[in-house]
Amino acid sequence: MTAREAVPVSLAEIARIAGVGRAAVSNWRRRHDSFPTRIGGTDVSPQFSLAEVERWLRDNGRLGDIGGRELLWPRFEALGSRNESGLAIAQAALLMRSPRTRTSSADLSAQARDLVVRTAEVGREAGPRETFEFLLQRWLETHVRQLSTTPPQLAALMARIALAVRLGPARGGLTLLDPACGTGHLTAAVIREHDRLGLEVLACERDPALAALAAGRLGFLAEERDVQTRIATADTLRDDPFAGAKADIALCNPPFNERDWGYEELATDQRWTHGLPPRTEPELAWVQHLLARLKPGGAAVVVLPPAVASRRAGRRIRGSLLRTGALRAVVSLPPGSAQPHSVSLQLWILRAAPDGPAAAPPDQNALLVDATHFARSGTREPSPDWDGLGSFVLTSMAALDRVDQAPPEGAVRVPLLDLLDDEVDVTPGRYTAAAEPSREEIAVEWGNFGALLTDLADHARHLSALDFEAGTSRTVTTVGDLAKAGALTLHAGRQPPESAATARGAHVRLLTIADLLHDGTPHGAVPADSAPVVAEKGDVVVAGVARAFKAWVHQGPPMALGPQLYALRVDTEKMDAHFLAGCLYAPANGRQAGTHASSSSRVDIRRLQVLQLPLEKQMAYAETFRRLRAFEELLTAAGRSGRGLVGDMGDRLAAGGLTT
Known part of the structure; x- marks a missing residue:
């Protein structure tokens, strides 16, 4: 960016640079004649020159502690290209780690190369990894509509599942494969979760900007741990750069509903051991690709849209996956777990058959887990209860290979004979419906409800007896x-x-x-x-x-x-x-x-x-306030208990058997 080209910033961006609210910036603009003049925008949304703003903030002691990083981001936005800004951030990460790296990439303009050098200088002072993560997060937020990322909580859960489900000895190194790595959320999660030495990461991404950013992110993590990373830029299904490799675990959040995935040119590919995926089932191509790249006993966890579990076109492949024991479990996630946030996505847990004379025959059951009830209601955007979701899913996975251990309520082992029908539908909700409450359980619920009503009546007597003076003034x-x-x-x-x-x-x-x-x-x-x-x-x-x-x-x-x-x-x-x-x-x-x-x-x-009351008079009010809050909590609990009784009684009545 040359001095002649002003980088525009809004009032909100100035507030972020200074670490204050937007109202404070508006006040500065009104009160200080020296505040920079508007260079664009409108009266409602004015824009200012970043260079002039930076100079004014420094001269007036208003530049916050995070100002150095915040001053960088508008310059990346000014590059105007998603790919160039992403590649520039990745190049800056490399330069921050290796100062002798040259920045003459053919994919970057002179303006972007100058910004890379400036970013590296700021990063060495403010913290290289922190600066990179800051810029990466801003880049992802800016281009959120064009990208599909895996939330860190879901990535951590997938890593834990894969590490827990994998069979084989724990000693020695571990190889991880992510064939559609994006910016490296899943691979970073495994690096954080894997507490043993010796991890090799094989990651592939067809988008050059995303692959470069993933390399930047994993480069920082690899410096801290015994990790070797190989990140390739390629279309995995058509031209797999790791065709000869075998992984202990694999994680994948593949692109959904892509019809142009290589159906014609890959028709005879050796990976399709469970059947050629139909043109309309690209997700099943990713599933079979993962299985083909696993070592014996290796585990894979993949994020899939819910329709893959039931679409008629894929029933033959689903049946083969079940019969061979490759599909071990399916988990229905609550809406909001990942993009698209309005859909209840699924995790498919896959495992390659172990080899050797001790290899056991395929299990005659599949574990189906319905975790959709961990959605949090009342929010504008769907959002899961991550702590509860993670604990529930991992507890369910602990029962995967333990026939003597019953899975928790909401998870069920389903015999393959029940799944291998004309539909081969592996949607967990079809098999995890709650059983009808027993007569004894309903009796206990009525007893609890009666106790709540008794406590409510006690508080109501005390509160209704309170009297208030009329016409008194209050301070x-x-x-x-x-x-x-x-x-x-x-x-x-x-x-x-x-x-x-x-x-x-x-x-x-x-x-x-x-x-x-x-x-x-x-x-x-x-x-x-x-x-x-x-x-x-x-x-x-x-x-x-x-x-x-x-x-x-x-x-x-x-x-x-x-x-x-x-x-x-x-x-x-x-x-x-x-x-x-x-x-x-x-x-x-x-x-x-x-x-x-x-x-x-x-x-x-x-x-x-x-x-405004003296402390001794506050005490009487405080006691009454406590009772009022207790009354409110009991009222909420009684409503919840009553609604539960209505539902349970309705189920019992609809099932028949009423004695009169």
Whole structure:
């Protein structure tokens, strides 16, 4: 980028560079005549010269700690090409690791090569791997509609399954194959999960930019561990660069529904031992490719769309996979596990037959696992409960080869005779339907429901007996004023970095707004030593968004808070935490402090009002607030229990057998 070519940045990008909110940048623009003038855009969305913005931020001491990396990204965007920007980021990663590397790639313009050198200089100062991961994440977010990536949580789960299902001795090196590696999410997960020495990675990707970025990502990981990587740029099905290799484990998230996968030219390929995949079944070509590249006893895990389990065109191949024991298990994932997020994708767990005289005959059962119930409802975008999903699937896999160990509810061993019918449908939901509740189970449910009603009635008697004086004036203060007076300290939660999802070491649970909208239980986790904000026992936690507005006293253990969640730590000599939470939780309080009328609007925590009372009078209010919260929890539990009874009784009645 020459000095004559200005790189445009928006107000939001300036805010990211400076590490502040957009409102702060707007204030700077109004208050400082020296702020750069607009070079483009509109009055509503103005654009400014990045060079002028950088100079102004430095001169005024406004450049944040992350400014160096943030200043790079607009320059990559200005390259204008997805491929060139991706190749430039990958080349910068190589230069950061090997300073003597030449950057005269024929695929890069002079402008891009200059940016590569600048990026390497910033990376050596700010951290090479951190700088690369930052730029890679921005690149993926920018081109999300053109790319299909594997979330790190799903990649880690697939790696654990493959390592657990593989047969054979654990000693010695391990060979991993990913024939459609993208930017290396799956291979990186195996490197993190494989705790033994000696790992060889064979990865292939037909998109040159993605292959280069995968090489950059794996290069950093290989420096930390005993890992050898070979990454090829090729169309795996048509021209496999690892045709003579055999892998211990294989992971794959292949492209879906591609009709032009090589049906005509590959019709006689030796990989199709279970039958030539129909033109409309490219996913079954990937399945057979993986099996052909596994060592005896090797395991593969592949992400597939749900239609592959039931489409009529593929029933003959599915039948062969089952009869030979190659298809060991199918797992139905909850929507949101990977792109496309609206679909309940599946994991197919494959295993090559072991060799030698001790090789056992194929198992006469297949394990089908329905994990769709780990979807979290109440969120705008589908999102799984990753902790619960991972634990459930791995527990199910532990019963794969143990006929004496029953799989958990939601997973079932299905005899091959039941699967090898005219349809050969291996969709788990067809075989994992819950059994009808017994008479004894329903009796227990009615007993629990009655106990809840008794407790509800007790709280209702106490709460209904309360009286309130009419016409009394009240004195209130705000959270902002209480913070200024030192009665409490306010801490705002933040989004943890993506790398925290797979980091090792002690973790604390992470609560997000999506968790509150689902069931209120934290489903994520972050490293304890890098959690942005941690709520301790006795802190008041407040959700600062209208659709999930809530305030409560955290009872422990320590819990990290995500965006739009706040921890209020009170001075116990000035304020009671339960009194504060009760005042804040009033629905009218949240509406009054809301910034807009919509349910997705933000609640200004500092504007929330609190009764101004001495500490001794707060105690009486605090006790009543506790009882009111207990009444609310019992009411929710009774509703859930009652709905369960309605469903179970309906099933029993529909099955007949009613005695009159």
